[in-house]
Amino acid sequence: MKIAVIPGDGIGPEVIKQACKVLDKISQIFNIEFELKEVLMGGIAIDRTGVPLPEETLDECKKSDAVLLGAVGGWKWDSLPGRLRPEAGLLGLRKGLGVFANLRPAMLFPQLKSASTLKEEVLGDGLNIMVVRELTGGIYFGQRGRRDISGGQEAWDTEAYTSMEIERVARLAFEISGKRQCKLTSVDKANVLESSRLWREVVCQVAKEYPDITVNHMYVDNAAMQLIRNPRQFDVIVTSNMFGDILSDEASMLTGSLGMLPSASLGEGTLGLYEPIHGSAPDIAGQDKANPIATILSVAMMLRYSFQLEAAAAAVEAAVCRVLDKGYRTADIMQPGMILTGTEQMGDLVVDEIC
Ligand code: NAD
Secondary structure, eight states, rough: OEEEEEEESHHHHHHHHHHHHHHHHHHHHHOOOOOOOOOOHHHHHHHSSSSSSSHHHHHHHHSSSEEEEOOOOOOTTTTSSSGSHHHHHHHHHHHHHHHOOOEEEEEEEEGGGGGGSHHHHHHOOOOEEEEEEEOOGGGGOOOOEEEEEEEEEEEEOOOOOHHHHHHHHHHHHHHHHHTSSSSEEEOOTTTHHHHHHHHHHHHHHHTTTTTTSSSEEEEEEHHHHHHHHHHEEEEEEEEHHHHHHHHHHHHTTTTOOGGGOOOEEOOSSSOOOEEEOOOOOOOTTTTOOOHHHHHHOOOOHHHHHHOOOOOHHHHHHHHHHHHTTTEOOOOOOOTTTTTOOHHHHHHHHHHHHOO
């Protein structure tokens, strides 16, 4: 199984190193061979090649079975023009890989309940919501413009979806629901928007192929409210690009720390892009302070979604749980009475717990 590894900038290389140790342990225990190839992207690529996403990097990623990314960006490159900034590499990579669905699990480990802004009774035993966001259509890619009108200007953006775009992301969400609690919430604004009415029609159509999955439809304003009021009612949420952008941030913040949250971006085949949701955290880079768990859990997602290695994915997640149970915490999730660990030690602790 070929994995293109992009350490990137800031804390990227530090957290990726821990994720690679995890892959190594999985390889030994489950007797699977991973072929890792490190490639350049982001600020480091700008420094060495002049562009944030060199062609060789994209080629290598396309030839791989999965891509593991740390994070890109940093103060050093902040004054460059947009298309030459590290983040442009990220957009180019997503586009080049043809990934159209972004999966963001919002998991709150019971051990970290106090990190959430919600009351303990609302959180129950913890949270585990998967937001599936359409990534390449909708208003972020629709026609936009401005024109002068009497007394000022007018600006517009267009939310447009084809049934094909909705169908492929809906199908993926149904498949994911089938691997979880068989409960899917489709979020739209069908009481107002025509694009949402098409969204709902297509989701209902696809639902006929998945009779075991319970589907409900929710307006986006209600979904935003329900995530705060009773987040445990959700298992998988599927929604459009803009609604997903907002709801996935809201859902992830229910869990408290950026350093704990993985993500996956998937397309038609099994090739996926796996990365923590956090950035390159230049403020703590090189200090052994970064929490590597988000990247380690991204590896678990890779094992599950690109390699169909459910047992290996579950082994990584269980190892993270056991390390938290034993009281080890990086600085971002530190609580009184717990044991403070650095990036390297946290990586080693998780590796030791994988069985
Ligand atoms: P950030 O996520 O890097 O950091 C926000 C805060 O969270 C910082 O205080 C940081 O120290 C902390 N933090 C983040 N990850 C952590 C971890 N694993 N462990 C402990 N603490 C952690 O966001 P930012 O500061 O807005 O952005 C910094 C740079 O990262 C910018 O150049 C930005 O463009 C880039 N960025 C990249 C990505 C990506 O590569 N996917 C995503 C977001 C931001």
